[in-house]
Amino acid sequence: MLFIEAHNISKSYSKTLAISDISFDVKKNELYGFIGPDGAGKTTLFRLLTTLLLPNSGTISINNWDVVKDYKTIRKNIGYMPGRFSLYQDLTVEENLTFFATIFGTTIKENYDLIRDIYVQIEPFKTRMAGKLSGGMKQKLALCCALIHKPELLVLDEPTTGVDSVSRKEFWEMLQNLRNSGITIVVSTPYMDEASLCDRVALMQNGKIMQINTPQGVISKFPKPLYAIRSDDMYLLKNELVNYIDCESVHIFGQNLHYTSKSKVLNVNNLTLFLEEKNHTGISISPINPSIEDCFIALMTENSTSDAK
Amino acid sequence: MRTILFLLQKEFLQIKRNKSMLPIIFVIPIIQLIILVNAATLELKHINMYIVDKELSTTSRQIVSKFKASPFFAVKSSSFSLSEAMNDLKRDKVDVIIHIPAGFERNLVRNNKAKVQVIINSINGTVGGIANAYVSSIIAEYNKKVIADLVSVTPNAFSATPSITVTSSFWYNPQLNYKTFMVPAVLVFLVTLIGMFLSALNLVREKELGTIEQINVTPIKKYQFIAGKLIPFWVIALFELAFGLTVGKLIFDIPMVGSIPLVFGVAAVYLLVVLGIGLFISTLVDTQQQAMFIAFFFMLIFILMSGVFTSAECMPEWAQQLNHINPIFYFIRVIRMILLKGSGFKDIVNEFVALSVYACFVLSLAIWRYRKVA
Structure with missing residues (x-):
C-alpha cells in the first residue's frame, strides 16, 4: 500500500530551482531515506511534505490527503523534526514534551508506550532546560516531541547531523524500532553509511532524484568491479592512477583509493607493473564490494557528464 | 480554548525564566517617570x-x-x-x-x-x-x-486711567503644574513601549530560533497562536499601567479626578492596538533587529506627533489629519481628560470607538499576515 505519492513536483525560490520535477512513493510502514549532499533539496522536499511550503507544480498526497487541500488533517497526523533544533530552549525537557502533547490534544501518559524507550534515556534530565542538553539528547527529545501525538508519518530532516557516532547508531536503532511498531518514516541524511539502514533510499543531487532503490539494489547496480588500491605514497599514487590509460575513476576513500577501469575487467598484473615502473612500493590491489558512497559518486559523475552533453 | 491556555502557560513560563523581564517591568517605569517628568518641563526659571x-x-x-x-x-x-x-x-x-x-x-x-x-x-x-x-x-x-x-x-488729567482688568483662573490644573500634565503622558509611553516592543520581539524570536517551524506543523490555529502571543503582554502592560499610576500618585501626587476603571477600560482597548501593531511588525520581518528598527520608527513618529511636547492643536492641518491614525494621540488625550478633568465615558466615546475600530483592524491584519505556510 502506498502511503506517500509524489508526482512531478517542482519548487523554486525566486530564481533558484530547489526541487526539479521529482516523483517518488513511500510504502506504508517503510523507512525511506533521502540521501544527498547539502544543497541537494532535501530540506525543501521535507518542507513540502510537511505542508510548510507549497509546490510550484506537481502533487503530493500523504495517506490520500493532498498536501495543499488537506493540510489540516496532515498536520494532525505527522510528526516533523526540522534539521535545526527547534524546541524551546528555555523550557525544560518535561515542559517541552508536555507542551507539544497538549497542543495536539493528548497527554504524555496516553502515548507513553511509543516514546518509552527513548524517553527513559533523557528522563534523568527532565528538569533540565532543553538548551542545556547535549546534541544527542536534544535529538532524542525532539524525536519524543515529534512522536508524542502518535503520528502515522514521521518526517526527520537530517536527525543525525552533528551527533556523535554512538548516538547516531542508537538513533537509527530507535528509528528501526519505530518502523517495526507501524510508523512510516521518511528521513534525510548526508551520511552515505546510514543509507544501508533504510528500507529504500532515494539518491538526490541538485534537486533531482538520481536513483530510487533498496540499498542492496543500489549497490548491485554498480556497473563495474571495484578495486581498493594502496601503496606507500598515496598522494603520488592518485596522480599517477589518473594518468593510467585504463583508468575510469579513482577516488580517495579513507586509507584506500577506490578504482574502476575502462575495460570490463581490470588486468591487475598490468596495473601492478605500471605502478612498479613508477617506483611505488607496498602496492596492494584487491577487489572490494562497492558501498553506497561509491554508487553515489559514480551516479554523480555520470549525471554531470550527461548534463555537460 | 484549551489550546490557548496551554500557549499562555508556555509564554508565562518563558517570561518568568527571562532574567531581564523583572527589571523591565519594575525598574523602567520608576526611572522613566522620575526622569522624564522632572526633566521635560516648559517652566523656565533663572x-x-x-x-x-x-x-x-x-x-x-x-x-x-x-x-x-x-x-x-x-x-x-x-x-x-x-x-x-x-x-x-x-x-x-x-x-x-x-x-x-x-x-x-x-x-x-x-x-x-x-x-x-x-x-x-x-x-x-x-x-x-x-x-x-x-x-x-x-x-x-x-x-x-x-x-x-x-x-x-499732571493735575489736569483724569485722576485715574481707565483699564480693563483680566482675572484668569486656570481650570483642571490650577497651579499650572507641569508634572500633573506630564505624568499621564509618560505613563502612556511606558505601556506603549512595553507592549509594542515585547510583542514585536517575541514572535520574531521564535522565527529566529526556528521554534516557529515546529509550531507551524501543529494543528494550532492562527488566531490561537496570535492570542497566545497577545494576552501575556496585554496583562503585563495593564499591570505596568497600574504600577505606574501608583508610582505617579505616590511620588508626584497626580490628581485622579475621574474614574480609574474607565482609564483601564480604555487602556485595555488601546493596548490591543499597540500589541496588534507589534505583532503585525513581527509577522513581516525575519530578525529581532529588523523588528526593533521598525517598531522604533513607528514609536518615534507616534510619540512626537502625539501632542506631548508640542500641542497637537498647533500642528499643521495635514499633521492633525495624520494624528487620526496615531493611537498614542487618542490615549494621551483620554487619560488626561479622565485623570485631570474627570471626564466620563460619554465625553470620550469618540476616542473609545476610534481605538476599538483600530484594534479590530490591526489585529485582523496581524492574524491575516501570520502565515503558517511560507
Whole structure:
C-alpha cells in the first residue's frame, strides 16, 4: 500500500530551482531515506511534505490527503523534526514534551508506550532546560516531541547531523524500532553509511532524484568491479592512477583509493607493473564490494557528464 | 480554548525564566517617570540675563531691579558695552540682553516715549517665546506704574486711567503644574513601549530560533497562536499601567479626578492596538533587529506627533489629519481628560470607538499576515 505519492513536483525560490520535477512513493510502514549532499533539496522536499511550503507544480498526497487541500488533517497526523533544533530552549525537557502533547490534544501518559524507550534515556534530565542538553539528547527529545501525538508519518530532516557516532547508531536503532511498531518514516541524511539502514533510499543531487532503490539494489547496480588500491605514497599514487590509460575513476576513500577501469575487467598484473615502473612500493590491489558512497559518486559523475552533453 | 491556555502557560513560563523581564517591568517605569517628568518641563526659571544700562538713572535702575527681583531671571553681568553683551550671548553665557540706551529717562518724561532693546536667544523657539513673554510682562507692569505716576503729577488729567482688568483662573490644573500634565503622558509611553516592543520581539524570536517551524506543523490555529502571543503582554502592560499610576500618585501626587476603571477600560482597548501593531511588525520581518528598527520608527513618529511636547492643536492641518491614525494621540488625550478633568465615558466615546475600530483592524491584519505556510 502506498502511503506517500509524489508526482512531478517542482519548487523554486525566486530564481533558484530547489526541487526539479521529482516523483517518488513511500510504502506504508517503510523507512525511506533521502540521501544527498547539502544543497541537494532535501530540506525543501521535507518542507513540502510537511505542508510548510507549497509546490510550484506537481502533487503530493500523504495517506490520500493532498498536501495543499488537506493540510489540516496532515498536520494532525505527522510528526516533523526540522534539521535545526527547534524546541524551546528555555523550557525544560518535561515542559517541552508536555507542551507539544497538549497542543495536539493528548497527554504524555496516553502515548507513553511509543516514546518509552527513548524517553527513559533523557528522563534523568527532565528538569533540565532543553538548551542545556547535549546534541544527542536534544535529538532524542525532539524525536519524543515529534512522536508524542502518535503520528502515522514521521518526517526527520537530517536527525543525525552533528551527533556523535554512538548516538547516531542508537538513533537509527530507535528509528528501526519505530518502523517495526507501524510508523512510516521518511528521513534525510548526508551520511552515505546510514543509507544501508533504510528500507529504500532515494539518491538526490541538485534537486533531482538520481536513483530510487533498496540499498542492496543500489549497490548491485554498480556497473563495474571495484578495486581498493594502496601503496606507500598515496598522494603520488592518485596522480599517477589518473594518468593510467585504463583508468575510469579513482577516488580517495579513507586509507584506500577506490578504482574502476575502462575495460570490463581490470588486468591487475598490468596495473601492478605500471605502478612498479613508477617506483611505488607496498602496492596492494584487491577487489572490494562497492558501498553506497561509491554508487553515489559514480551516479554523480555520470549525471554531470550527461548534463555537460 | 484549551489550546490557548496551554500557549499562555508556555509564554508565562518563558517570561518568568527571562532574567531581564523583572527589571523591565519594575525598574523602567520608576526611572522613566522620575526622569522624564522632572526633566521635560516648559517652566523656565533663572534665565541668564545681561544688562547694558547706559544711563544709570532712577528710572533705568527701577527697571533693572524689577528683573533682579523676578524668579525667572538671573542677572549674570552688566556693563556699558553692547558688544561685550553680544559676545556673552554668542558664547551661550546669557540668553537675554536688556539694553537701556542713554537718555532713556529724559525721553520718557519729555516725549512720553522711550525705548528699551531686548535681545533674546531664540535657537529654541519655545524658550525664546516664553522668555520674551516674561520680559514683556515685567516691562508692561512697570509701564503701567510709570503712566500712573505721570498721570498723578499732571493735575489736569483724569485722576485715574481707565483699564480693563483680566482675572484668569486656570481650570483642571490650577497651579499650572507641569508634572500633573506630564505624568499621564509618560505613563502612556511606558505601556506603549512595553507592549509594542515585547510583542514585536517575541514572535520574531521564535522565527529566529526556528521554534516557529515546529509550531507551524501543529494543528494550532492562527488566531490561537496570535492570542497566545497577545494576552501575556496585554496583562503585563495593564499591570505596568497600574504600577505606574501608583508610582505617579505616590511620588508626584497626580490628581485622579475621574474614574480609574474607565482609564483601564480604555487602556485595555488601546493596548490591543499597540500589541496588534507589534505583532503585525513581527509577522513581516525575519530578525529581532529588523523588528526593533521598525517598531522604533513607528514609536518615534507616534510619540512626537502625539501632542506631548508640542500641542497637537498647533500642528499643521495635514499633521492633525495624520494624528487620526496615531493611537498614542487618542490615549494621551483620554487619560488626561479622565485623570485631570474627570471626564466620563460619554465625553470620550469618540476616542473609545476610534481605538476599538483600530484594534479590530490591526489585529485582523496581524492574524491575516501570520502565515503558517511560507
